[in-house]
Amino acid sequence: MENSFDVWIICWFIFDVFYFYTNRFVYLILISIGSLLPDVDHPKSKIGNLARPFSYLFEHRGFFHSIFPLIAFYFLIKFNFIIFFPLGMGYVSHIIIDMATKQGILLIHPIINIRISGVIRTGKKLELLIFYLLVFSNFLLALGLFG
Numbered sequence: 001m002e003n004s005f006d007v008w009i010i011c012w013f014i015f016d017v018f019y020f021y022t023n024r025f026v027y028l029i030l031i032s033i034g035s036l037l038p039d040v041d042h043p044k045s046k047i048g049n050l051a052r053p054f055s056y057l058f059e060h061r062g063f064f065h066s067i068f069p070l071i072a073f074y075f076l077i078k079f080n081f082i083i084f085f086p087l088g089m090g091y092v093s094h095i096i097i098d099m100a101t102k103q104g105i106l107l108i109h110p111i112i113n114i115r116i117s118g119v120i121r122t123g124k125k126l127e128l129l130i131f132y133l134l135v136f137s138n139f140l141l142a143l144g145l146f147g
Helices: 004-022 024-041 046-050 052-057 067-079 081-099 125-143
Strands: none
Touching: 024 046, 024 052, 024 081, 046 052, 067 081
């Protein structure tokens, strides 16, 4: 451990595991909100409609799909673990899933425009199948049926 603040974070993590074990739906809602946040720069996304200036100022799968918002979440988690840890988990899951698509992401945008991409085509049946499997498994987790 580099400092006592990291120990404090780990203690809060242990507490929060037990806290969220009884508040699974709150945890699931925060993760879901976090998973929508990277698309704040897309004018046709649900969250992009709520935050229009971002969708006009930033290109989609640019800054908000880079490592820099993830670094911000690291510091926000130290500020308020209970809120920002599940939001950050949702954010990270969105970034990882977008890395698996053919469109990919620019992980270090705007510094370096190297695209990391996978094989899944956005809007096709495989993506939809993966989406439904993830949603279904999240509801099972929220209900405490496994995990």
